[in-house]
Amino acid sequence: MILNLLIILTILGFVFNQVLEYINYRSSKGPLPDDLADVYQADKYSEFISYKSSAYRFNLVTTVFSLILTLFLLWIGFGLLDAWVNEITDSQIIRGLLFFGILAASSEIVTMPFDIYETFVLEQKYGFNTTTWKTYLSDKLKSYFLAAFLGGGLLIFLFWLILSLEKNFWWLAWLGITSFSLFFAYFYSSLIVPIFNKQTPLGPGSLHDKLTSLSKTADFPLNDIFIIDGSKRSTRANAYFSGFGRKRRIVLYDTLLNQLNTDEIASVLAHEIGHYKLKHIQFGIVAGSIQTALLLFIFSLVLDNSLIYNVFGSAEGNLHIALIVYAILYNPVSAILSVLMNMLSQKFEYEADEFSARLVPGINLISGLKKLSAANLSNLTPHQLYVLFHHAHPTLKQRMDRILSVKY
Numbered sequence: 001m002i003l004n005l006l007i008i009l010t011i012l013g014f015v016f017n018q019v020l021e022y023i024n025y026r027s028s029k030g031p032l033p034d035d036l037a038d039v040y041q042a043d044k045y046s047e048f049i050s051y052k053s054s055a056y057r058f059n060l061v062t063t064v065f066s067l068i069l070t071l072f073l074l075w076i077g078f079g080l081l082d083a084w085v086n087e088i089t090d091s092q093i094i095r096g097l098l099f100f101g102i103l104a105a106s107s108e109i110v111t112m113p114f115d116i117y118e119t120f121v122l123e124q125k126y127g128f129n130t131t132t133w134k135t136y137l138s139d140k141l142k143s144y145f146l147a148a149f150l151g152g153g154l155l156i157f158l159f160w161l162i163l164s165l166e167k168n169f170w171w172l173a174w175l176g177i178t179s180f181s182l183f184f185a186y187f188y189s190s191l192i193v194p195i196f197n198k199q200t201p202l203g204p205g206s207l208h209d210k211l212t213s214l215s216k217t218a219d220f221p222l223n224d225i226f227i228i229d230g231s232k233r234s235t236r237a238n239a240y241f242s243g244f245g246r247k248r249r250i251v252l253y254d255t256l257l258n259q260l261n262t263d264e265i266a267s268v269l270a271h272e273i274g275h276y277k278l279k280h281i282q283f284g285i286v287a288g289s290i291q292t293a294l295l296l297f298i299f300s301l302v303l304d305n306s307l308i309y310n311v312f313g314s315a316e317g318n319l320h321i322a323l324i325v326y327a328i329l330y331n332p333v334s335a336i337l338s339v340l341m342n343m344l345s346q347k348f349e350y351e352a353d354e355f356s357a358r359l360v361p362g363i364n365l366i367s368g369l370k371k372l373s374a375a376n377l378s379n380l381t382p383h384q385l386y387v388l389f390h391h392a393h394p395t396l397k398q399r400m401d402r403i404l405s406v407k408y
């Protein structure tokens with residue numbers, strides 16, 4: 001019975017996502033509002049249309065493939081793997097590590113061709129890719145180590161708590177995971193980012209001079225502004241704020257500095273300072289930890305229900321089976337939560353935009369956002385439902401309207 005439910009949830013999830021992708025793809029073809037007409041020049045617009053249709057077809061192929069893979073796992077794969085790990089050892093923790101380790105490794109192997117195609121064919125064709133094979137492979141190796149270390153550590157911690165405390169595990173697990181995410185958010189720029197990228201302080205020069213007065217007015221130290229070598233992998237540009245307290249940091253991609261003029265860069269910087277001043281990172285951590293509490297608490301409620309252990313003919317009490325079944329059952333809840341998180345994040349983006357438009361002329365932020373949209377071949381008219389489910393940022397049009405409503 002539960003197996004049928006899992007299959008139905010998987011198929012419904014696939015259909016729902018494909019409908020969203022389709023209506024969003026249709027919507028990307030316009031018509032454009034008048035004030036967005038200048039974003040794409042004629043030749044760039046045809047490139048955008050071609051890119052969107054390639055990306056849409058690629059996404060369709062990968063999601064159909066992943067649907068087939070999930071159904072195979074549900075019907076045969078999980079059962080076989082479970083039987084095998086049960087033979088190897090009696091330890092729940094080692095069973096769990098083997099079960100999820102083998103799943104992760106095999107899913108990585110079968111999806112790798114798609115990933116390579118995306119980076120070296122699709123992104124390459126539209127001029128986004130700057131990754132060399134050497135960078136690509138070393139990124140992969142590093143992320144495997146990170147995933148094994150973090151994922152493995154989390155699994156050992158979680159299973160150990162469940163084995164010792166049973167249903168009461170959830171609040172200690174929540175405390176542990178929340179403390180870890182605080183640590184992670186605090187040290188993100190100094191521990192994780194350097195594994196993949198170089199960050200250099202903003203050196204002297206015209207940009208430095210231009211930003212000095214802005215940073216004084218906004219009371220944000222120039223020392224906490226760093227340039228990152230994003231151009232090592234892609235031409236796509238970005239900027240973000242990370243950390244809090246003494247580890248606060250604004251990071252600007254070198255690609256952003258190439259694409260925008262100093263006035264536009266200043267307005268992007270003001271937007272990031274807005275995220276800092278309005279404590280968006282802290283609110284994000286609180287929202288994330290509420291989600292973690294919910295996830296763990298519901299898990300504790302279903303933990304002693306024999307139905308979730310018997311799905312693949314497994315022996316009673318196998319925690320890895322309970323976890324994988326719960327993960328699939330939880331999918332609809334997590335989709336709803338991600339809508340709420342997107343709404344929160346979009347609210348933060350509006351607030352940061354408003355902050356920027358009060359500090360420097362909003363028109364600079366608008367022209368910067370337009371340039372970035374064109375350079376990224378962004379969908380200027382995404383479907384509202386798609387935005388709700390997938391976008392952390394409001395649409396360009398929505399942001400423009402909001403920015404223009406602010407008095408400088």
Ligand SMILES: [Zn+2]
Nearest residue numbers: 271275349352
């Ligand atoms: Zn932002």
